[in-house]
Amino acid sequence: MVELAKTAGFCYGVDRAVGMVYDLLEKGKKVATVGPIIHNPQIVSDLAEKGVIIVNEPKEVPKGYVLVIRSHGVGKIVTDEAEDLALELADATCPFVKKIHRLATRAGEEGKVFLFFGDADHPEVMGVVGHCTGEYYVVKNESGLYELWQNNPDLAQKSIFVAAQTTFNTNEWKNCLKTLKKLCTNHEVFDTICNATVLRQAEAKILSENSDVMIVVGGRESSNTAKLFSICNENAETYLVETAKELPNLEGSLKIGITAGASTPASIIKEVLVTMSDMNQIAEQNFEEMLEESLKSFNTDEKVRGIVVGITPTEVYVDVGRKQAGFVPANELSQDPNVRPEDIVKMGDEIDLLIMKTNDQEGTIMLSKKRVxxxxxxxxxxxxxxxxxxxxxxxxxxxxxxxxxxxxxxxxxxxxxxxxxxxxxxxxxxxxxxxxxxxxxxxxxxxxxxxxxxxxxxEQRKAAQEKFWTDIQEGQRFTGKVKSFTNFGAFIDLGGVDGMVHISELSWNRVKHPSDVLSIGETVEVFVKGLDRENGKISLGYKDPSQNPWEKLEKEYPAGTVCEATIVGLTDFGAFANVIPGIDGLIHISQIADRRIEKPQDVLAVGDKVNVKITEIDFENHRVSLSMRALLEDSQAEAAKADNGEAEVVYSTEAE
CATH class of the missing domain: 2.40.50.140 (Nucleic acid-binding proteins)
Known part of the structure; x- marks a missing residue:
């Protein structure tokens, strides 16, 4: 019995790169590739017969040739050189590899160490290294990680970006990460192993555990093929072949499993299958049917995983490893209708999707990310x-x-x-x-x-209030927002707790309403005048103590001072007059005139400016007594004194 792994054969990246070269040849282009386009000698030989040449660096490319960057990618210096030479470039770098290039560059820009797990001599790894802009290290396995740490003990104190070659062994990767946790805590891991690689290796493990013999088909220079061989060889007798001619003679009723590396074309897999069938004298299974089974149409509501290969304002194109072209409409990307496709996914991203609709006639699958x-x-x-x-x-x-x-x-x-x-x-x-x-x-x-x-x-407000009441002290200053007004004051939000500024504390001047001084929503500086913790009340002060008019009054307007005042209010018992801004004094009705009057309004009106004498100041209770009558009496006394003096002089003259 022969069983073929479903994931055998070209991965997306390799298929795209090889297809790009053949497409350029069909268009009559002359093609050069940086290194072999694929780790498969048969494909490389076929392309060579069609005129494709292999170069090591851009300056080797003959005039008129298109330079194809293979799926393994290259260092930045290579693409820069190609641009300087004005070469026509066709970049077939795998999206997964491109993602690692961006990580390598970002690590250097952020001053972090780039730790990369892979084979230092592999083209993909050399290309990644060519994008490093800071300190970096390439480690092949767990023992290499230990060795790196022994030689560089200071790494434990540095910030590290960690990534792996797309074809790195998944079990080895898990072991390395487990060890890295023991050596360093300040590291960020990016899972860059290609999903196709993960699936291929996982399937190879299961298939080899249930087979007597495993056949791994692929180029001996291929890294992912070598890893498949290593995985299978742990569970079954395993042979690595590049073509059907290298197959061993296996006779008897053996259960044979076949898998193939990502660089193995379908034609070679088919040849191996047919040869194995002949060897084991079993009914030949139509290879096209086997391939079609792996390319079967999806059922609606089936979950799949895909790689983003294109982004437009209206939809995202994904490769789901099948013959149909997958696309995700913009409105199926996210529950947020305001975001753009490029805000959600990037080229090379691997995403889980749900099949919404298949169109076999057009060969497309409509997918949804937001539903998954x-x-x-x-x-x-x-x-x-x-x-x-x-x-x-x-x-x-x-x-x-x-x-x-x-x-x-x-x-x-x-x-x-x-x-x-x-x-x-x-x-x-x-x-x-x-x-x-x-x-x-x-x-x-x-x-x-x-x-x-x-x-x-x-809850947040309650927690803030509890902390507030624990910390608050009298005299403490706050920046708050004016929340609301009443006739007697303004409420200030101190950050989850309200305090009140009494109207008398808003200004040193007379205020009719808090809105004369403050506005709703205004940010103000206040200080705590008093606390009632039992009832949760806070009295606040707003007016500036340094501008206290009573201090000015004490220094510049002692009792006995004569000054001009403005009448600001009238009552039955007297008139209130503003002496200096912020201080009003009372002119008692008995002190308005030097004669008896019925009411203050008979003599005064609001707004009148009058001369007054400060007769008494009560600083403790903030009261000032004023008198107009005292000035009148003083004036009369002065006049009488003057009159008496003049009479004496006249009498003396007459006596002479």
Whole structure:
């Protein structure tokens, strides 16, 4: 019995590179490749017969040739040289490899060490190294990692980016990462092993465990073929062949498994299958049927994994390892309608997808990313409901009755009553903001999840209040926002806790209403005048003590001073007059005139400017007594004195 691995043969990157060369030849182009386009001597030989030449560096390319960069990629110096020489370039670098190039460059730009697991002599690794802009190291295996650390003990203190060759052995990778955790904690791991490699190696392991003999088909120079051989050889007698001519003579009723490296063309796999069938005298299975089985049409609602190979404003193209061309419409990429495709995925990204519709006639598959994400999200959301974990999400829409929060790739509806701390607030202010919330209801059947922002805000406010009351002291200064007004003062939000500035504390001048001094929403500097911890009340001061007019009054306007004052108020018992800004004094009705008057309004009106004498100052109770009558009496006394003096002089003259 012969069984062929489903993942045998060309991977996406190799198929793309080889196809690019053949396509250029069909267009009549002359082609040169940097190194062999593929690690398969048969393909390389066929291309050589068609005129394809192999060069080591751009300056070797003859005039008129197109230079193809193979899927392994090259260092930046190679592409820079090609551009300097004005060569026509066709870049077939595998998207997975391109991703590693970007990581290598980024590590240097961020001042981090780039640690790369792979074979230093492999073209892919040499190309990656050519994109390193800072400190880097190439390690082949776990023992090489230990050796690196022994020779460079300071690495344990550095920040490290960790990546691997796309064809690196997955088991070795796991062992290396386990060891790295013991050696260093400040490292960031990027899983750059190609998904096709992972699947190929995993399938080879399972197939070899269930086979008597394994045949690995591929070029002896191929790294991924060598790794397949190593994996299979651990479980079964294994042979590595490049063509059917190298097959061993296997007789008897053996169970034979066949796998092939990523650089092995379908024609060679077919030749091996047919030869094995003849050897074992079994009914030959149509190879085309076997291939078609691996290329079978997908069923709708089937999950697949693909690699991003193209991005446009309206859709993303993906390779899912089958004959159909996969595409994801922009509205199937994310639950957030405001994001662009390039914000969600990048070239070479590997993503999980759900098949929405197949079109065998056109050879296309319509796929969805957001639906797969939503499937994963339900479990997370239900777990969050159970644990009452606080989640973070972005408000992407304001809808009738509430807002939509995107979190864990799920659309969570937050009713208006649960969106803010108080009802009636404008929800539009939440749009595009990051918010914390709890899940309060999940109904998978109705595809509905409900959350509450308010419950988290209340908890946060309560925690802030407790800390606030623990720390606050009299005299402490705060920056707060004016929240609301009453006739007797203004309430200031100090950050989760409100304090009140009494109207008398707003200004040294007379204030009719807090709005004369402050505006709602204004940021102000205040200080704590008094605390009532039992009732949770805070009295605040706002006016500047350095501008205290009573200090000015004491220095410049002692009792007995005569000054001009403005009448600002009239009562039955007297008139209030402004002496200096911030201080009003009382002119008692008995001190307004030198005669009896019925009421102050008979003599004075608001706005009148009058001369007064400061007769008494009560600094403790902030009271000033004024008198107009005292000035009149002083004036009369002066006049009388003057009159008496003049009379005496006249009498003396007459006596003479």
């Amino acid at each position: 994400d939503a499937m994963k999200g339900w479990d997370d959301i239900e777990a969050a409901l159970e644990s009452q974990e606080v989640l973070t999400g972005k408000v992407i829409e304001v809808v009738k009755g509430g807002v939509i929060v995107l979190s864990k790739n799920m659309r969570i509806f937050v009713p208006a009553s649960q969106a803010t701390t108080s009802r009636g607030e404008d929800l539009n202010g939440l749009k595009n903001k990051e918010v914390n919330f709890r899940v309060i209801e999940v109904n998978r059947g109705r595809r509905r999840a409900v959350g509450s922002i308010r419950s988290v805000l209340k």
